[in-house]
Amino acid sequence: MSATLDAARIQTVRDHMALECVHDWDAVIETFSHPRYEMHGSGVVFDGEAAVRGYFDASRIPFPDLTNEIIAIAAADDTVLVEFWLQGTHLGPLQVNGKTFAPSGRTFRVRMAATFEFAPGSDKIICERPYSAPDAKLRALGLL
Numbered sequence: 001m002s003a004t005l006d007a008a009r010i011q012t013v014r015d016h017m018a019l020e021c022v023h024d025w026d027a028v029i030e031t032f033s034h035p036r037y038e039m040h041g042s043g044v045v046f047d048g049e050a051a052v053r054g055y056f057d058a059s060r061i062p063f064p065d066l067t068n069e070i071i072a073i074a075a076a077d078d079t080v081l082v083e084f085w086l087q088g089t090h091l092g093p094l095q096v097n098g099k100t101f102a103p104s105g106r107t108f109r110v111r112m113a114a115t116f117e118f119a120p121g122s123d124k125i126i127c128e129r130p131y132s133a134p135d136a137k138l139r140a141l142g143l144l
Contacts, residue, residue: 006075008123033124063088108140
């Protein structure tokens with residue numbers, strides 16, 4: 001793998017994550033060659049632009065100020081690995097496993113990781129896979 005392609009991929013991921021924080025969904029979609037999220041904790045897959053935009057909208061209902069802060073980032077083969085803090089304030093209804101938690105006004109901060117997969121030779125994302133415990137946000141909010 002070339003250092004130039006690795007650097008371009010890392011910049012794509014940095015841009016992608018920063019754009020998520022400011023809700024520039026059109027620009028986030030542009031970081032993909034095909035939008036796809038595979039949620040490790042829940043097993044849910046959002047495949048295609050409409051599904052990914054639906055995920056963005058739904059995930060911001062309970063946490064409209066959701067942000068991330070990169071701790072570490074590295075490229076390996078066709079993957080960029082990221083460790084980050086995810087933080088938000090519980091300001092809307094949160095639905096988990098058929099149960100709805102009313103807004104608590106509390107903030108959470110959880111340490112997470114994600115992989116960003118790239119097609120060979122490309123700096124466009126083909127899949128993001130965030131990794132966290134399914135109940136991490138609930139525990140951090142004191143709702144469990």
